Amino acid sequence: MHVLQVPITVHFDHGTSKQELVEALDLGFDSLMVDGSHLSLKDNIAYTKYISLLAHSKNMLVEAELGRLSGTEDDLTVEDYEARLTDVNQAEEFIDETGIDALAVCIGN
Numbered sequence: 776m777h778v779l780q781v782p783i784t785v786h787f788d789h790g791t792s793k794q795e796l797v798e799a800l801d802l803g804f805d806s807l808m809v810d811g812s813h814l815s816l817k818d819n820i821a822y823t824k825y826i827s828l829l830a831h832s833k834n835m836l837v838e839a840e841l842g843r844l845s846g847t848e849d850d851l852t853v854e855d856y857e858a859r860l861t862d863v864n865q866a867e868e869f870i871d872e873t874g875i876d877a878l879a880v881c882i883g884n
C-alpha cells in the first residue's frame with residue numbers, strides 16, 4: 776500500500792482578540808491573521824506588533840488586515856459609511872512598524 780504524504784499548514788484566520796490569538800499561538804498553528812481592522816491605525820499597529828513579536832518567536836507567519844470592506848464577512852456587517860479602503864502610505868507604515876509577513880488589504884469589491 777502506497778501512502779501519499781502531503782504537507783499541510785493550519786492558519787488561524789481573523790483573530791480579533793488578544794485572548795484567541797494567544798491561544799492559537801499556544802495550540803501550535805503554523806500562521807495566524809491579526810485582524811485589528813476595527814481599531815484606529817495607532818491601536819492596530821500596537822496590537823499587531825505585539826502579536827507579531829510573540830508569533831515570530833515561535834516561528835509562525837503573521838498576516839494582518841488594514842482597511843475594511845462594506846458588506847458581510849463571517850456574519851459581521853460593516854455599513855457603507857464605515858467602509859475604509861487601505862491607504863498605501865498607511866500600509867507602508869503598518870508593515871514597517873509591525874514586522875508582519877503578509878498584509879490583507881481592502882481595495883474594494
